[in-house]
Amino acid sequence: MAKLSKPNVPQFAVDVYQNEYLPEGGREVNAIVTVTATGGGTVGGAVGAPHLYTPGRAPSAAVAVMVDCSGSMDYPPAKMRNARDATAAAVDTLRDGVHFAVIAGTHVAKEVYPGGGRLAVADASTREQAKQALRRLHAGGGTAIGTWLRLADRLLSSADVAIRHGILLTDGRNEHESPQDLRAALDDCAGRFTCDARGVGTDWEVKEVTGIASALLGTADIVADPAGLAADFTRMMETAMGKEVADVALRLWTPVGTTVRFVKQVAPAVEDLTGRRTESGPRSGDYPTGSWGDESRDYHVCVEVPPAHVGQEMLAARVSLVVPEPGTDSARSLGAQGLVRAVWTDDVAASTSLNPQVAHYTGQAELARTIQQGLDLRKAGDRDGATAKLGRAVQLASASGNADTAKLLAKVVDVVDAATGTVRLKAKVAEADEMTLETRSTKTVRVKK
Amino acid sequence: MSQMPPQAALSKCPSCAEPLESGDRFCGACGYDLSAVPPPPPDHPTLAMNGAVLPDAPQGPPSTAAEPLPAHAPAPQAPAGPAAAAVPPAPAAAAPGVRFDRAPEPDEYPLQAPDPRVAADTAPGAGPVPVCVACRAGRVDGDGYCENCGHAQPRERDHLEQEFGPVAAVSDRGLRHHRNEDAFALGRTALPDGTHATVAIVCDGVSSATRPDDASLAASRTACESLVAALAHGTHPQQAMHDAIVAAARAVDALAAEPATAREHTPHQNAPACTLVGSVVSAGLLVVGWVGDSRAYWIPDDRSPAARLTEDDSWAAQMVAAGLMSEAEAYADERAHAITGWLGADAYELEPHTASFKPDRPGVVVVCTDGLWNYAEAAEEMAEAVPRDAAVRPLHSARVLVGHALDGGGHDNVTVAVVPFPAPPQGAGSA
Numbered sequence: 001m002a003k004l005s006k007p008n009v010p011q012f013a014v015d016v017y018q019n020e021y022l023p024e025g026g027r028e029v030n031a032i033v034t035v036t037a038t039g040g041g042t043v044g045g046a047v048g049a050p051h052l053y054t055p056g057r058a059p060s061a062a063v064a065v066m067v068d069c070s071g072s073m074d075y076p077p078a079k080m081r082n083a084r085d086a087t088a089a090a091v092d093t094l095r096d097g098v099h100f101a102v103i104a105g106t107h108v109a110k111e112v113y114p115g116g117g118r119l120a121v122a123d124a125s126t127r128e129q130a131k132q133a134l135r136r137l138h139a140g141g142g143t144a145i146g147t148w149l150r151l152a153d154r155l156l157s158s159a160d161v162a163i164r165h166g167i168l169l170t171d172g173r174n175e176h177e178s179p180q181d182l183r184a185a186l187d188d189c190a191g192r193f194t195c196d197a198r199g200v201g202t203d204w205e206v207k208e209v210t211g212i213a214s215a216l217l218g219t220a221d222i223v224a225d226p227a228g229l230a231a232d233f234t235r236m237m238e239t240a241m242g243k244e245v246a247d248v249a250l251r252l253w254t255p256v257g258t259t260v261r262f263v264k265q266v267a268p269a270v271e272d273l274t275g276r277r278t279e280s281g282p283r284s285g286d287y288p289t290g291s292w293g294d295e296s297r298d299y300h301v302c303v304e305v306p307p308a309h310v311g312q313e314m315l316a317a318r319v320s321l322v323v324p325e326p327g328t329d330s331a332r333s334l335g336a337q338g339l340v341r342a343v344w345t346d347d348v349a350a351s352t353s354l355n356p357q358v359a360h361y362t363g364q365a366e367l368a369r370t371i372q373q374g375l376d377l378r379k380a381g382d383r384d385g386a387t388a389k390l391g392r393a394v395q396l397a398s399a400s401g402n403a404d405t406a407k408l409l410a411k412v413v414d415v416v417d418a419a420t421g422t423v424r425l426k427a428k429v430a431e432a433d434e435m436t437l438e439t440r441s442t443k444t445v446r447v448k449k
Numbered sequence: 450m451s452q453m454p455p456q457a458a459l460s461k462c463p464s465c466a467e468p469l470e471s472g473d474r475f476c477g478a479c480g481y482d483l484s485a486v487p488p489p490p491p492d493h494p495t496l497a498m499n500g501a502v503l504p505d506a507p508q509g510p511p512s513t514a515a516e517p518l519p520a521h522a523p524a525p526q527a528p529a530g531p532a533a534a535a536v537p538p539a540p541a542a543a544a545p546g547v548r549f550d551r552a553p554e555p556d557e558y559p560l561q562a563p564d565p566r567v568a569a570d571t572a573p574g575a576g577p578v579p580v581c582v583a584c585r586a587g588r589v590d591g592d593g594y595c596e597n598c599g600h601a602q603p604r605e606r607d608h609l610e611q612e613f614g615p616v617a618a619v620s621d622r623g624l625r626h627h628r629n630e631d632a633f634a635l636g637r638t639a640l641p642d643g644t645h646a647t648v649a650i651v652c653d654g655v656s657s658a659t660r661p662d663d664a665s666l667a668a669s670r671t672a673c674e675s676l677v678a679a680l681a682h683g684t685h686p687q688q689a690m691h692d693a694i695v696a697a698a699r700a701v702d703a704l705a706a707e708p709a710t711a712r713e714h715t716p717h718q719n720a721p722a723c724t725l726v727g728s729v730v731s732a733g734l735l736v737v738g739w740v741g742d743s744r745a746y747w748i749p750d751d752r753s754p755a756a757r758l759t760e761d762d763s764w765a766a767q768m769v770a771a772g773l774m775s776e777a778e779a780y781a782d783e784r785a786h787a788i789t790g791w792l793g794a795d796a797y798e799l800e801p802h803t804a805s806f807k808p809d810r811p812g813v814v815v816v817c818t819d820g821l822w823n824y825a826e827a828a829e830e831m832a833e834a835v836p837r838d839a840a841v842r843p844l845h846s847a848r849v850l851v852g853h854a855l856d857g858g859g860h861d862n863v864t865v866a867v868v869p870f871p872a873p874p875q876g877a878g879s880a
Contacts, residue, residue: 255595255599255600256584256587257598283597308600311622311624311627312601312627313600314594314599315600339594350657
């Protein structure tokens with residue numbers, strides 16, 4: 001990937017926040033690792049202004065838009081129309097020179113534009129042709145998302161580009177293939193391109209959509225009102241256009257005798273990466289993070305070190321960012337690294353204090369988990385259990401200042417007292433509100449500094 | 450400055466004793482050719498005394514008038530002064546027999562903790578990459594951690610020793626702390642009256658503050674430099690000590706403005722802080738100064754009652770001083786060791802304590818942090834721990850005292866300076 005040596009690759013910085021002090025016999029070391037990428041090719045430095053690349057310095061990219069064209073998209077008919085308009089808006093957002101394709105998804109995947117197993121290169125005329133082609137989109141057929149992803153993968157890999165991204169829209173359940181088929185497709189596509197997934201309406205399965213985004217390191221969201229699709233697609237495409245380096249991995253080195261308890265992305269949303277480790281050398285492993293523009297993310301790393309005597313100090317983990325070279329053991333380092341330390345002390349004040357960042361994100365992860373459990377219990381008919389869990393979630397959201405999640409929770413429960421987590425389940429909850437809460441439950445806020 | 454000594458040396462005509470002006474080449478009275486004058490003996494009065502005390506000492510190189518030596522510098526290898534025991538060429542009869550019981554090589558003591566500087570110095574020479582001291586398997590990376598087991602490698606400040614003229618100091622990380630937050634500085638200067646003074650400063654970083662190691666290093670260096678400069682200008686030692694503590698406090702205050710290093714994410718961000726204790730020993734005067742709970746003890750050579758010279762700025766000491774509690778009660782309280790005075794930007798107000806003494810017999814001053822006196826609190830216990838020959842072998846004694854603290858448990862960083870009283874006159878050749 002020679003393109004990665006272009007000057008538009010952003011600079012990565014790593015900051016570690018932790019309480020390195022452990023009591024005698026203490027083994028668990030927690031740290032929040034903040035990774036910030038800055039100074040890429042974007043002129044404004046902001047994701048909001050992705051078109052403003054210095055001429056000739058924009059990274060090469062390919063994007064596939066997958067639009068659900070199953071029969072249900074015609075109920076109501078506005079859904080299909082909005083999906084068409086949203087895709088047109090996304091195509092308009094494409095930067096000149098970006099490779100792209102539009103795929104119509106049913107129980108099979110069909111190329112809508114440009115066709116012939118190729119990708120088009122965005123310019124005024126191809127954008128216009130693509131929009132013409134969109135008019136031919138009509139609803140009819142089933143849903144087999146795995147086939148859409150496989151086609152997208154085939155098309156995206158036909159171009160030699162730095163950034164490969166997909167945008168997937170569905171309105172229903174993945175009924176025309178087995179969950180194993182989807183799983184297999186996701187496994188095959190993971191690491192080959194990133195993908196944002198959106199559910200439109202309320203007839204889709206939250207766990208399917210979030211599962212796709214999670215496996216392909218993209219975002220998941222609900223667009224309950226089809227009218228909101230165009231704005232959402234534009235935003236997604238802008239973000240995709242802002243990406244500058246792909247396939248970045250978080251490399252974690254740990255010393256002999258140390259076990260990794262977990263590695264989670266905790267901001268902007270909770271994403272457990274523990275199970276996605278690839279060994280990259282003695283005592284080190286890589287965790288995929290997808291592609292990066294000018295942005296900042298937080299990771300919670302928890303390792304268990306061998307116990308040591310008071311007065312000892314060791315390096316518990318070394319965190320760096322790399323771009324692994326496919327098919328080889330080597331990797332290109334992105335420069336920055338952070339050190340997670342362990343220092344054993346008999347100073348109780350030092351060893352018992354919680355690092356504010358670690359505490360905050362431990363709370364945010366619990367918030368996401370609690371919401372999920374609460375909603376699962378509610379669906380299972382356990383009202384008491386659901387009330388307890390969602391009450392705790394209200395309490396956590398309020399205490400940590402996660403106002404967005406607090407608002408979503410308030411649509412599902414009546415909050416009596418946020419501080420103590422006293423709530424009543426609402427008798428009637430709009431399906432869209434519940435799905436919104438579930439989809440967005442992993443969104444976190446950062447510590448106010 | 451090179452003008453000064455010849456002027457002083459040729460203040461009058463060697464032939465007719467007529468006073469001379471600066472730059473005179475002939476005597477204005479008798480016409481004596483001044484350029485023919487043989488250089489006068491560089492330093493007259495001290496020679497005789499020097500010879501009386503230690504016959505082989507004057508071969509030391511002339512010291513400049515003022516030379517504070519920061520604690521981090523490697524121990525001087527040059528023959529340091531009259532008390533350096535490692536200079537063997539004189540026949541045994543010329544010195545007390547005790548000194549030559551041992552081989553004439555530089556002394557090595559089994560008590561001494563391994564000096565990491567030695568390891569650090571020899572390792573690169575011995576092999577291309579240093580090997581981890583903990584697992585002996587991994588290489589050491591650029592950050593000072595083992596690539597295999599992750600253990601931190603010993604740092605330069607983990608164990609420091611320095612012998613400077615008649616004074617010596619040793620600082621050790623101890624057994625329970627992960628780094629050495631103590632620091633010391635030794636200095637020596639000529640006073641305007643021709644006698645000499647030795648300076649020892651010991652600082653203990655406050656662990657609950659941010660960057661205590663930086664604080665102690667800055668305070669000890671600044672105080673030592675300030676003292677040496679002031680003493681050379683003739684400031685009274687007690688006033689000089691007071692000023693030095695104020696200067697050290699400013700140096701520590703200044704650290705608070707600097708951003709913490711990236712590695713330093715302490716659980717509580719406080720202004721850097723440390724304690725300070727220092728001593729100035731001249732021919733007849735012993736001055737101590739302190740802030741916090743680091744101490745100085747007076748240990749006479751003849752073991753007539755020893756004494757603690759400082760009064761801790763600590764909760765317990767204040768309770769006792771105010772008559773609110775007995776000493777036993779106060780020190781049994783868990784707040785006993787909370788300090789009430791320190792150098793640092795968040796100190797309420799700086800109260801430098803100074804005291805001066807005129808001991809009537811020779812002895813040594815033990816200047817130390819609580820890492821040592823926790824294991825020898827009373828003056829008698831300290832006297833017990835100090836070797837009998839402390840005045841002639843200060844470095845050995847400092848090592849013995851550090852060993853005493855480590856044997857007791859080494860719960861804190863240990864730093865001790867051993868300063869003989871009276872300050873032995875410096876070798877000939879100094880101005």
